[in-house]
Amino acid sequence: MLQLGIRLHDMRPGSLAERAAWARGQGFSCVHLALEKTIPGFKLEPGKLTAGFGKYIRDIFASHDVDVAVLGCYKNLAHPDRAELQRIQENYIAHLRMAVSLGCSVVGTETGAPNAEYQYEPQCHTEMALQTFLHGLEPVVEAAEKLGVLLAIEPVWNHIVWNPQVARRVIREVASPNLRIIFDPVNLLSGENYQDRERVIGEAIEQFGEYVEVVHLKDFQVQGEKLSAVAPGTGLMDYKPLLAYLKQEKYGIQATLENTIPENAVAARKYLEEIYAEV
Numbered sequence: 001m002l003q004l005g006i007r008l009h010d011m012r013p014g015s016l017a018e019r020a021a022w023a024r025g026q027g028f029s030c031v032h033l034a035l036e037k038t039i040p041g042f043k044l045e046p047g048k049l050t051a052g053f054g055k056y057i058r059d060i061f062a063s064h065d066v067d068v069a070v071l072g073c074y075k076n077l078a079h080p081d082r083a084e085l086q087r088i089q090e091n092y093i094a095h096l097r098m099a100v101s102l103g104c105s106v107v108g109t110e111t112g113a114p115n116a117e118y119q120y121e122p123q124c125h126t127e128m129a130l131q132t133f134l135h136g137l138e139p140v141v142e143a144a145e146k147l148g149v150l151l152a153i154e155p156v157w158n159h160i161v162w163n164p165q166v167a168r169r170v171i172r173e174v175a176s177p178n179l180r181i182i183f184d185p186v187n188l189l190s191g192e193n194y195q196d197r198e199r200v201i202g203e204a205i206e207q208f209g210e211y212v213e214v215v216h217l218k219d220f221q222v223q224g225e226k227l228s229a230v231a232p233g234t235g236l237m238d239y240k241p242l243l244a245y246l247k248q249e250k251y252g253i254q255a256t257l258e259n260t261i262p263e264n265a266v267a268a269r270k271y272l273e274e275i276y277a278e279v
Contacts, residue, residue, distance in 0.1 A: 002246060002276050004217075004269055005030030005069050005256040009037040012262045016057065020064040026266050031061070032108070032216075032256040034072035044073070046094035054101030062103075069254040070108040070152070070182070070214055071099050077136035078112035078129060078160055085136055093143040096151065106150045106213055108182050111161035111170075112136070120158035130170075133160045137174065144178040152213050154182040155204075157190040164188070164200070164207035171211050181208050184216035184258070185242060191225040198241070205245055215246065215255035217272060231260040233271035243272070244279035 008031040011019040019038070023031055036044050061068055073095040075088040095107045113119055114129040123129050137153075144151040155167040171179060185201045193200055219235030220227045232239070246253055260268050 001252050002243070002273075003029050003067075003069075003252060003254045004272065005032065005067075005254055006260065006265060006269075007032045007034070007256060007258055009034060010258070010260050010262075010265065013040070017060050017064070020061050020066050022262070024064045024066050026262075027269055028066070028257075028265075030067040030069040030254045030256065032070045032072055032258075033057075033068050033104075034074070037072075044075075044091055046090045049094040049098040051098070051101040054098040054103075058101065058103045067254070068102060068104040069256055070106045071095055071102060071104045072108045074108075074110055076112040076116075076118045077109070077140065078114050078133040079118075079136070080114060080116060080132075084116070089136065089139055092140045092151075096140070096143050096147050096149045099149045100147055104149075106152050106180070106182075107144070108152045108154060108214065110154045110156050111159045113159060124158065124160050125162055129160045130166065134170065134173065137170075141174055141176045141179050145176060148178075150178050150180050150213055152180040152182045154184055154187065154216070155208075156184070156187040157193075162188075164204040167204075168207040168211075171208060179211075180213035181211045182214045182216060183208075183212040184218070186218050186220045186227075186229060186237065187216070189220065189227060191222075191227060194220070194222065194227060194236075198238075201242060205242075209245070209249065212250065212253070215250075215253060216258050217255050218258035229259040231264050232257055232268040234264070234268075239272060239275050240279055243276045247276060247279055 006028045079085045155161045219230045219237045221235045
């Protein structure tokens, strides 16, 4: 069984309740919730993420039989400014705390860049950048352990944790049962390696498959030397090996679609369901 979901902010604009209803109406059982991207004008501040707010959101989604698979927090844990890094860490810990009342077991994050702009630079793939990220990650993982919530990092080619080997190293070095992985195969691809994507994705499954808690499903197209993300089924991805792996090794896992629009989300879901049924 594969539990397919969607990023809530990919639904058409509306209230949380309306978007939850639309997600269920389009056949999705779970969502990826990024508050800042979903609630107009909402600014992420630790003091706003109260237990009451979490329970309010939990009740909304429960009334529509939709689960919050991931509570997203995408800030830079390798930020070079110490004061800003501390604020970012406090924001993550607030998300972990709120996840308890929300009934969401996973807080998801990417892995940053060693600059304030959170932009790719060659330094992203250096040992120094990795050590900076690990330092920033440490207190967040400690909080996840105390709160009983999973923190899942998402490897991305243009971030610090950029390939399967680095991802496995982070998991092994941190050595926490509460540190897991969100697997987005397309995010491991770049203009340099997309033609060798079967090997890259196969290595990811081999290196960190056992730690995968949630999957992101999107597709990609190539424009010049750059990749652009698109809805599943509208690009170059061959999902058969991935879905076969999920069917065999990750029964019941939650997988959320990305880069859809309301007009193609159902077609993308059906496309993946058909492949899953065949593999």
